[in-house]
Amino acid sequence: MSNIGMIIEERSRDIGDFLVGRLIPFRKKRMIGPFIFIDHMGPTQLGPNTYMDVDQHPHIGLSTLTYMLEGEIxxxxxxxxxxxxxxxxxNWMTAGKGVSHSERTPEHLRNGQTFTAHGYQIWVALPKHLEDMAPEFYHIAAADLPKWRESSAEFTLVAGRGYGQSSPVPVHSPLFMVEVKNTEAFELNVNGDLKGEIGICIVEGAITACGETVEKGHILVSKVEDTCDILLRPHSHLLLFGGEPFEEERHIFWNFVSSSKEKIEKAKTDWQRKTFPMMENDKTYVPLP
Structure with a gap:
C-alpha cells in the first residue's frame, strides 16, 4: 500500500449498556493531525429499559466534537x-483548563419506545498555548454547515476548512472534518483540497485505495500530500478528518489531554478532591480510574 500508511480496525468495548468502537488512539498511531480520540457510538437500539447515561466526568486540554447520525443526546x-x-x-465543547459534563438520552425519548443511537464522539487536542484557556461551548445547527454536491456524492464540512469552504465551528488549529455520502460509485480526490494528515473513516460501504479494498469499521491513515485517489463503492459513507499535527507530544490519561504530564497529574488530584469545576445541578461523579 504505497500511499496509505496504515489501516486501523475498530476495536469494540462496552461502557455499561452502550457499545462503542474505539478508532484512535491506536498503539501505532496516537493522533491524526490534532485528532487524538475517536469513539464510534453504535449503531445500537436503546429503550425501553436501556438508555445512554454518561455521568458527570472531567476534561482538560481538548475540544470535544459530538456528531450524531441517528438519535439524540x-x-x-x-x-x-x-x-x-x-x-x-x-456540539463543540472546549475544555481548556477544565470542564465537567454529562451526556444522556433526553427525557422525551424515555417514552417506552425503542430508537437507534449512532454517532461519533471525537476529541481534538488544543495547541499548547491554548491548553489553559477558559472553557467554551458552541452548538452549530445542521443547516449552518457548508454542504455541496459532486455528481452522486454529497459533502458536508463538519469542522475546519476544506474544499475551499469554512465551517462555522470555532476550531483552534488548522484541521478538517468532512462527511461524504454517495449513491453511485464515486472517485474522491483530496489532493489540494485538504491540508495536513488525513484519516478516512468508513462508516458504511467500502472504498478502494491504492489497489486495496477496505470495508466499513476501519480508518485509513495517510498524508494528503501522498494520498492516492479513492474509489467509493455505491452507497458508502465516509468521514474525512485530520489537519496539521502539533510539534509537541500529547499525553492522554482517561479524559485528560495535555502537552504537560504535570497538568494531567494536577487534574487527577483536583478531580479526586472534587476541587475541579463541577456541575451545579448534577451530583453524579465518575471516579478516577
Missing amino acids: MHEDSLGTQQLIKPGSV
Whole structure:
C-alpha cells in the first residue's frame, strides 16, 4: 500500500449498556493531525429499559466534537449549558483548563419506545498555548454547515476548512472534518483540497485505495500530500478528518489531554478532591480510574 500508511480496525468495548468502537488512539498511531480520540457510538437500539447515561466526568486540554447520525443526546456541563444535539448538528465543547459534563438520552425519548443511537464522539487536542484557556461551548445547527454536491456524492464540512469552504465551528488549529455520502460509485480526490494528515473513516460501504479494498469499521491513515485517489463503492459513507499535527507530544490519561504530564497529574488530584469545576445541578461523579 504505497500511499496509505496504515489501516486501523475498530476495536469494540462496552461502557455499561452502550457499545462503542474505539478508532484512535491506536498503539501505532496516537493522533491524526490534532485528532487524538475517536469513539464510534453504535449503531445500537436503546429503550425501553436501556438508555445512554454518561455521568458527570472531567476534561482538560481538548475540544470535544459530538456528531450524531441517528438519535439524540442531551449535553449538560459545568458552564451551565443544556443543549440537545440532533443528527447532523455539532456540539463543540472546549475544555481548556477544565470542564465537567454529562451526556444522556433526553427525557422525551424515555417514552417506552425503542430508537437507534449512532454517532461519533471525537476529541481534538488544543495547541499548547491554548491548553489553559477558559472553557467554551458552541452548538452549530445542521443547516449552518457548508454542504455541496459532486455528481452522486454529497459533502458536508463538519469542522475546519476544506474544499475551499469554512465551517462555522470555532476550531483552534488548522484541521478538517468532512462527511461524504454517495449513491453511485464515486472517485474522491483530496489532493489540494485538504491540508495536513488525513484519516478516512468508513462508516458504511467500502472504498478502494491504492489497489486495496477496505470495508466499513476501519480508518485509513495517510498524508494528503501522498494520498492516492479513492474509489467509493455505491452507497458508502465516509468521514474525512485530520489537519496539521502539533510539534509537541500529547499525553492522554482517561479524559485528560495535555502537552504537560504535570497538568494531567494536577487534574487527577483536583478531580479526586472534587476541587475541579463541577456541575451545579448534577451530583453524579465518575471516579478516577
